[in-house]
Amino acid sequence: MDDVIRLENIVKVYPPSVIAVDNVSVNFRKGEIHAVVGENGAGKSTLMKVLYGLVPRDAGEIYYQNQPVHFRQAGEAIAAGIGMVHQEILLIPEYTVWENIVLGQEPTRLLGQIDRAKARRLVKGKIDEFQFNLDPDALVGEISVAARQKVEILKLLYRNVSVLILDEPTAVLTPQEIPQLFAELGRLRDDGHTILFISHRLEEVLTLSDRVTVMRRGKMIATVDAKSTTKEELARMMVGRDVVLTSRRAAHSAGGVIFQIDHLSYKDGEGRQRLNDINLSVHAGEIVGVAGVEGNGQFELVNSVVGLIKPSTGKIQVQDKDITNAAILERRKLISFVPQDRGKMGASLNASIMENAIMTHHQLDKRFSLWHGLLLNYAHARRFTDGLEKQFSVSMASKFNPFRSLSGGNQQKVILGRELLLDSVFVLLDQPTRGLDVGSIEYVHEQILKMRQEDRAVLLVSADLEELFLLADRIVVMHRGELVADKPIEETTLEEIGYLMLEGKGKAQ
CATH class of the missing domain: 3.40.50.300 (P-loop containing nucleotide triphosphate hydrolases)
Known part of the structure; x- marks a missing residue:
């Protein structure tokens, strides 16, 4: 099977010294479904963004259809035939399915007016071609999350992309919706499309993909055939130890x-x-x-x-x-409360790790206050944060660094620890x-x-x-x-x- 994409020795460094992608080489074949898995911060999303032109690389080469490419923005990647569906669905709820799909690339008549009949006909043709079971006239705001995801994919197919990058495609789907999506992605693969997808759900990775690339701490650990591995082996490669699943x-x-x-x-x-x-x-x-x-x-x-x-x-x-x-x-x-949105409800990203760790405690626990609550007892706040760091295995450079400097997993450990330490x-x-x-x-x-x-x-x-x-x-x-x-x-x-x-x-x- 021919390679449609080759990434050779890709490096991405975020200043001052965070190596997000460390000399990664991997190939993606025409007509395959290829999963990229790894822990948060492993570099998988950054690698896909480098390929798609959203993030500039610092070193390495990208070959697409055996030609070197250097996409500077997503539009260039789409024009070349590579499209990405992000986890956050970006559609206009008040528009119909077909209006969302053609938006920005509408067919026009002689005087520049949108040819609505032709646009709808083209979208209906794509829906039928790929058997996506969508009503072109339905309002996007009134269809299911799974249907909206199909609209996002069809937006790219309408633009004739041959490589699809999907970021956590099943994250918001119910168990009944997932097999249908998998069947549709399988038909796209059989039609010659290449599908790359990022996922945390290892069972789905093994069900859907032909090959799996595992990343850890910016490095590529291995690329394996999905049929020849297990969830436990993938988890071990991702984390570097056995994981209870x-x-x-x-x-x-x-x-x-x-x-x-x-x-x-x-x-x-x-x-x-x-x-x-x-x-x-x-x-x-x-x-x-x-x-x-x-x-x-x-x-x-x-x-x-x-x-x-x-x-x-x-x-x-x-x-x-x-x-x-x-x-x-x-x-x-x-009540101890861990909200779904870490950045907006669970923490202040620009405040220090210590300030986030003591939130609520500083109002409910008198040991955090001096002079009848007029001053914060910084000594106790530091001891409390040190204890939380140790008890909940938080990896941090300094408690005085901004909360946003932590990985997603460590942010969640701080929030979870803070809430569990409430009485x-x-x-x-x-x-x-x-x-x-x-x-x-x-x-x-x-x-x-x-x-x-x-x-x-x-x-x-x-x-x-x-x-x-x-x-x-x-x-x-x-x-x-x-x-x-x-x-x-x-x-x-x-x-x-x-x-x-x-x-x-x-x-x-």
Whole structure:
């Protein structure tokens, strides 16, 4: 099989001395699906951005169809036949499918007017050619996340790219949507397209790809045939040690109710019902997982609990204390909270690591204050941060460096450590492993199971069903703002939960 792309001795250094890609050489073949995997900071995304022209390389050569190329921007790569679908979907919700696909490259009539009929016909032809099962006239704002992802791919196919780079293509899909995407990507491969994809989900990597390239700390460790390796071997190459990929949730008896929601409802500012009569409880020593396609009320549920939005009706209790109308700081005396967005809600990226580590503690723990709260006790803050660094295995150069200097995994360790060191028996985790590599995920899972053993009550919101099945004692499913199922983990399957996520209650058998 011929090489369509060769990367030779690629180097990328971020000043002053961070080597993101360290002398990497790899080839991608025509008509193959090739996965690139590695921990956060391993260099895989940077390598793909160098190929795509988003990041300039410092050394090395790129050969495309046996010719040296040096793309200075993404438009040059697309014109040459290489396209990239990013994890963040960038479409216009008010436009139709076909309008989004042709945007920027519309067919025109003699006087420069857009030929709408021809544009729609061309898009319909691409949909039929690649069997993508899309309605060209549907508004993008009204279709599923999986369908939007197909629109992004079709935007590139419409521009006649032959190489597709996909960044975490299944991150926001349900189990039912993934096989269809894989089938469509398989047809593209069989049609001669080359597909490169970045993923953390090793089982999917082995299911979809023909070959897998593993990176660690900027270096290429190996390229292997997917059929001749295993999840465990890939994880070992990624991390440099054995990684536990199976559930270690031991039998544990749950105690009394710690967290309870009764008849919670919420309407947004436009009068739309976002939460509808939610009833939910979590016991001491229990992990309850919240599953649902994104946008079905999970965000509003979390924000209601932590006090960022006020519910229309209902009651929220922690340890029999009504916090429905409590101030955020009063809630934080009872709730440890790890938000889904580390940069916007979980931390201040420009503040120091120490300042982020002591957040909330400095208001609830008198040892952090001097002169009746007028001054911060820096000595205690330093000791606290040093203890967090050691206890949660945070890799940092200096506690005084900005928080943004940490890798994603280490940022999450700081936030998780900060919250677990609060004296609270209820823990709310919203997508705690999103964007993390396999080694960091293993660590976070260990901490979550440790909370359970300590008889803390854990509410875990996750878009990753496999994660919920590894950790949760019960799974509740949200669909259009309602809880449509509450099932012990032993009495359900991943397929049933996925079906309920898509269809709602009363449909799964």
